[in-house]
Amino acid sequence: MTSNALREVRVVGTGLIPFGKFPDQTLAEIAWPAVREAILESGVKPKEIGGVFCGTALGGMLAGQRIMKTLGISGMPIINVENACSSSSSALSLGWLSVASGQHDVVVVVGAEKLTKFGGGTLPLEREDWEVNQGMVMPALYAMRARRYMHEYGLTETQLAEVAVKAHEHGALNPNAQIKKRVSLDEVMAARPVTEPFTLWHCCPTGDGAAAVVLASADVARRLEGKDVRIAASEVTSGLYTDHFRDMTWPELTARGARGAFEMAGIGPEDVDVAEIHDAFTIAELMYYEAFGFCGRGEAYGLLKSGATSLGGSIPVNPSGGLLSRGHPIGATGVAQAVEVTRQLEGRAGAHQVEGAKVGVTHATGGGIAGLDHGACSIHVFAR
Amino acid sequence: MTADTDLLKLINPALVEAAASGPRLLGGACRACGARSFPRAAVCTDCLSIDVETLALPSEGRLYSYSVVHQAPKGWDVPYVLGYVDLPDGLRVLAHIAAPPAAIAIDQQVRLALGVVGTDAAGAPLSTYTFVPA
Incomplete structure (x- = not known):
């Protein structure tokens, strides 16, 4: 989308609850504290809120x-927006466009999900999908990508496990993470298998969570003062359908979305701080390094091993701990990422702060659906 | 084979038929443009024609990738192996791979079979097409 005729949009408030398991709370009870925090942080009055965009995949009608009336x-x-794991990032894009x-x-964008209501296990997928009906589960889809990637590029199971170690090193520094502990390579390797080559630590945890942002025009943001983070690009794409061969080592959907987002923001991968x-799974982080252009194809493990994507490196990826450690209540993830990156650019991410970050990217993609890479992918670029 | 498969409760009978020579996967071929589909498309995704005939697909293919699944919804016999099989006509089929994991390798040739993969809500065996090492 051309941005010539569009106004600048800024993030003026952020709210996030620590992700976890809250089976005794309703979705609204889980979500309202995040919305309240974002509104209070922004300084806008509730009557200034012109619209609300809510992303949830499985939260119901x-x-x-239900969330806003509580306030x-x-x-x-x-x-209300449903787009699987991209639900609230898609809502964010709609909220951005409306401003x-x-x-x-002024609009509020909220993402909320309560996965504990399903009682654990793999994410419930749509049984009308023929692959789901033949036994497909999300961890198996990613595991098959991993197996093929390992076959083509010589990545080993031990090397793949290092992604989980890095994620939890970051998550241990994040008070809002669902899993706030480090894990060793041995623990990752020895955990129970889920979908080989993945053990439990290769998979994001099931949980509940909510996040919210307040978006405003630059005019409103100037009045509020100190609100310098703008949305430089907002991109939503869907997967390309085929029932023929697909290269599962190349996330075409994410690569296409990243190109679009970088073009809109007028930046390249080298500009991302x-x-x-x-x-969602260890292999995803490595494949997305390549799709975003942080390294070339087949070079992702080298980038991880170099420390570039760890805190203190040249391009820290998932300083929050990411889906693997912060957690992945699916509809909440997109806005949670937006909250994280906004706070990073404002220099208030605490123990997992990326020093001097000026440009940040968020990326939420997902949906297990036969014939598509993924159902949806939403990428945002934030800058100050 | 025919007598046995009559007793099988298939997960999706539209995807496979039992022929005297063995099971056959059922896909589609568009009469207007020739595009192949699996499962048979109700509408051709290349030209939007609704004149798509049922076509028996090749019974051998190449295993593109696979995973041994240990955690799955109720009803599946875990662990099981899922894989993507590329057929010679270009179609890709998700399938159970009915073989011990140690006997499975990427890019190996596999052939079509039928097998029990789980149970229905009443506890009766559920079957579907599978692939086994060729």
């Missing part, structure tokens, strides 16, 4: 209304 905020258009286009001056990408 009217999730946005007594109602009457404005509330749009950029001039429809609203911090990235929160969709590491």
Whole structure:
């Protein structure tokens, strides 16, 4: 999308609850504290909120209304968005457009999910999908990508396990992470198998969570003061359908989205200071390094091993711990990433701060659906 | 084979038929443009024609990748092996690979078979097409 006619949009408030397991709370009870935090942090008055965009994949009907009424905020258009793991990042894109286009001056975007209501195990997928009906589960899809990548590029199971170690080194520094502990390479390797070559530590945990941002026009942001983080690109794409051969070592959907987002922001991968990408499983982090152009094809493990993507490196990826450690209540992830990157650019990420970060990227993709790489992919670029 | 498969409860009978020579996967061929599909497309994804005939697909292919699945929803006999099989006509089929993991390797030739892979809600065996090392 051309940005010529669009207004600048800034993130003026952020809210996030520590991810975890809250089976005794409703979705609204899980989510309202994040929305409240974002609104209070922004300084906008509730009556200034022109619209609400709520992303949830499995939260049920009217999730946005259920959350917002808890805070007594109602009457404005509330749009509920479902796009699997990209639900709230897609909602973020709609919220961005509504401010950029001039429809609203201030909007709230919230992502919320309660996966504990399914009682654990793999994510419930749509049984109308013929592959799901033949036994497909998300960890198996990623595991097959991993197996092929290992075959083509010589990546070993031990090397793949190092992704999990790095994720939890970061997550241990993040008070909002669902898993706040380090794991050793031996622990990763010795854990119970889920879908080989993945053990439990190769997989993001099941959990609940919520996150919210307040977006505003630059005019409103100037009045609020100290709100310097703008959305430099907002991109939503869907996978390309085929029932024929697909190169599973190359995430075409993410690569295409990244190209679009970088073009819109007028930057390249070398300009990114911090990235929160969709590491639902260990192999995903490595493949997305390549799709974003942080390294060439087949070079992802080398980049990880060099320390470049760890805190203190040249391009820290998932300083929050990512999906593997912060957690992945799927509909909440996109906005949680936006909260993380905004706080990184504002220099208030605490123990997992990326020093001097000025440009950040978020990336949420997902949906297990036959014939598509993934159902959806949403990428945002933030800058100050 | 025919007598045995009559007793099998298939997960999706539209995807496979039992012929005297063995099981055959059923895909589609568009009469308008020739595009192949699996499962048989109701509407051709290349030209939007709805004139898509059922076509028996090749019974051998190459295993593109696989995973041994230890955690799955209720009803599946875990562990099981899932893989993507590339057929000579270009179609890719997700399938159970009915072989011990040690006997499975990427790029190996596999051939079609039928097998029990789980149980239905009443506890009765559920079958589907599978692939085994050729």
